[in-house]
Amino acid sequence: MQLEDGENDGKVARRGLVLVISSPSGAGKTTIARGLLASEPELSLSVSCTTRPKRPGEVEGRDYRFVSPERFAEMVEAGAFLEHAVVHDHRYGTPRGPVEAVLTAGQDVLLDIDWQGAKQVRQAVERDVVSVFVLPPSLAELERRLFARAADAESVIRRRLRNALVEIERWEDYDYVVVNRVAEAALAEVRAILQAERLRRRRQIGLRAFVGELLG
Ligand SMILES: Nc1ncnc2c1ncn2[C@@H]1O[C@H](COP(=O)(O)OP(=O)(O)OP(=O)(O)O)[C@@H](O)[C@H]1O
């Protein structure tokens, strides 16, 4: 799935990484993800499959692949998911193929998934995962954001707020924690994490050869 150490064209290539972002619903993952994707050409979004209904404005294949529960079960059976979980009463899963293709190309892939999925991804591709947990500044602000987004019925929002307490308890599973007070600042922090992680020595392929050449 990954490039091996070896010859390159003088540049130091790198291993791709899997950037996992989780948070309680409404804390701002999607907002941060959109900002990152707009400015990072070497980062692409993993489009999940879900059995939940499409929201107004959501686009099939861009936001999610919306599938029936039967189709989802078939995909699980066929081993098509890198991870999958039940979140807020619906099934969600990360298709395995696109993630593997991106990593093989030495690029990065962004997963906006919950803590259960993050745990499974860590088990599957441990060395290549960088995980970020996004916290809201307060529960009152989380509630305000979910109602202001106006994407879900009140009963759905109430359920998501109840689930938020359990999700927030998982913060210690993650490599980084970002408090999303001001969206631009949170985006800048996640971008800094991505840039630093790309420069990790173990992710730079052929570094030994490059330094060898430098030293003559
Ligand atoms: N820093 C911020 N300040 C104010 N509003 C914000 C901030 N970040 C995001 N929002 C808004 O809060 C709402 C929820 O954000 P977003 O959809 O990104 O959350 P999410 O974590 O992806 O939620 P979900 O898990 O339900 O998909 C959106 O309307 C978004 O515009």
Ligand SMILES: Nc1nc2c(ncn2[C@@H]2O[C@H](COP(=O)(O)O)[C@@H](O)[C@H]2O)c(=O)[nH]1
């Ligand atoms: N384990 C997974 N969780 C996922 C996946 N795709 C999205 N999610 C998480 O679900 C909730 C709700 O998302 P919403 O779009 O319905 O608001 C949120 O926490 C997402 O991160 C996935 O493939 N696997």
